[in-house]
Amino acid sequence: MDALGDPTRRHIFELLRRGPRAVAALAADVPVSRPAVSQHLRVLERAGLVSHRREGTRHVYAVEAGGLDEIRTWLDGFWDDALARFADAANEEGRRQ
Amino acid sequence: MDALGDPTRRHIFELLRRGPRAVAALAADVPVSRPAVSQHLRVLERAGLVSHRREGTRHVYAVEAGGLDEIRTWLDGFWDDALARFADAANEEGRRQ
């Protein structure tokens, strides 16, 4: 979640959404330098959102399904609770009127 | 999404998950000053994640269902694409072996 807070990082993440890419290929579509992309990829990997495999000298990065699922479950619990509370508030409102 | 990047802001957001609260009540459960909470609430409101209604001199904040839904749809599209790409990669892998 902290990892997706940065716009550039989300940009990289959405590029990876189209499929696995190497570092240089990612840096070509992002308005920052290549080392910056490397640093962002490291953060994303630490967060469990992406993974990389070496292919010769190139490092190909891809999205990790587990990381997305983690956020998803967190959001789901949140959503349910929020809806329940929202219903409670609506009931209370109706009771007042 | 940028709004949920800050840990303190997520903390406040999760407090709001239990139900609507006033600013002072929120600040009591967060290790920062009350003005800081106000600023965080402003960011959250600008992001469409919370809304506030005045209750006398108190400002009661509550989570906004729409904001959560927005993140949810974004995440859903992401999830589907990621799974599809993952399946493609698995197929390619199988074809090689």
Place this chain on the structure above:
DNA sequence: GCCGATGGTAAGTGCTAACTTACGGTAAGT
């Protein structure tokens, strides 16, 4: 009408992190 409570806003400060340039390391091609 005055005082306390509640909370938004302004100004200022410190720290984090995002970015750059520079360097080193590894693998492939010739």
Place this chain on the structure above:
DNA sequence: ACTTACCGTAAGTTAGCACTTACCATCGGC
């Protein structure tokens, strides 16, 4: 072996932002 391509890491700078203190506005109560 030498060069080239590709990438991670170190060091340094800067801009943003999270936080605090101080101030002001508004609403309710005595």
